[in-house]
Amino acid sequence: MNLLLLSSSRAGDSGYLEHARTTLAEHFGEREVLFIPFAGVTIDWDAYLERVREALDPVGIRVSGIHKAIDAKKAVEEADAIAVGGGNTFHLLKTIYDWDLLERIRDKVQSGTPYAGWSAGSNISAPTICTTNDMPIVQPPSFAALNLLPFQINPHYTDVMPANFHGETRAQRLEEYLTANPNQQVIALPEGTGLLRRGNKLERVGEAELLRFVAKKPVQKLSEKDLSFLLQ
Template sequence: MHELTKVLMLSSSRQNDEPYLTHAKEMIKNHLNGVSEVLFIPYAGVTVSWDAYTAKVQEALPELSITGIHEHADAKLAIQNAQAVLVGGGNTFNLLNEIYKQDLLKPIQQRVYEGMPYIGWSAGSNLCGLSIKTSNDMPIIQPQSFTTFGFINAQINPHYTDYVAPNHNGETRDQRLAEFCTLYPDVPVIGIREGGALFREGSKLTLIGEHDGVVFIGTDRKLISTGSDISVYL
């Protein structure tokens, strides 16, 4: 069951109108548990350069020493030597495409199973489930596969909301997730509201943060209370 696995899956980089990553600082600090040198994977950034994205994260987390994986001549070696990995949000398809392109899926997965802390938000959290089929992002590029790390035995939907905008005639988030659940009725989908996160430590999975989450399986939809042990989805 990969007892050393430590994964923090944040729904978002912001909560409400707070500054970038402010709501997540304490969760990140606790998760890293003294680790101060972190490798950042900025591949989800499309309209922002990877240098600028890395600098933005470094500015938000000044207590850490952050380097971008793209700054290293050998990305696989950088993963092998990393004390911890941060994977930022943006476009999930671009992120996964680049990870497949550089053949980094298995190396990252193996290091995490060996105990290297992993922290993702938004697109970076999408990669922690079984696939990116429940991403909110446009498929602007086609990765080799939609299959991801599988740190939990479920799909993830970051930025989950059941808000319905007045006079909006497009599908709601619940309707979109129902489409997935119709095709894959046995696969759970966990919706994490902004400000919330999933936290895996060894064989335990917990919903943390201020907000309840939602899990969809087939035609069932049920609330998950914050603080709940949801290890059944590992």
């Protein structure tokens, strides 16, 4: 499999996908990318497609939108590469189910077609979407996702606690998940980071450390480049 999973569409004060342009260009090569905008809720899908096109045009990446295809299933089956944008993960997954695309996307990516996601698009690469940060504004038939990795992902990870905030921290929420699902593990992706999978090789993307959450164990900081052991 060829996966590029980004925490977010921006890093710091960078422009949309600006921090990841070079990495995306290397990942996709000269392939035309089929973009799936289903996570977009308050943004029109045509406008979302144009945003992605404008962001990736400087590095020569051509982008088409699945929502414009006459036959979405055929578009997935014939895609040279696939990208899934951020937004609301529940809306993204429900629409994928509604369009009967989950297994088709999974099969296509497992066959070697390059896949890139950011935020919600990264969330759905995990076995389930149970570790998304998003509000469940719609109800998918299942939380089961693409299952392209043997662990859960938590994009946009931060341990910042605002003054006078009395809710649970992100770490506490992930601890809740692992208490209820003790056989799972979660890899948290701070802003500007990601994961790159090439077959059985997995690498950290970005400068910041990733975090590994396992039930009843201290949080592990992942500063090494090679994270292939997470695939075992």
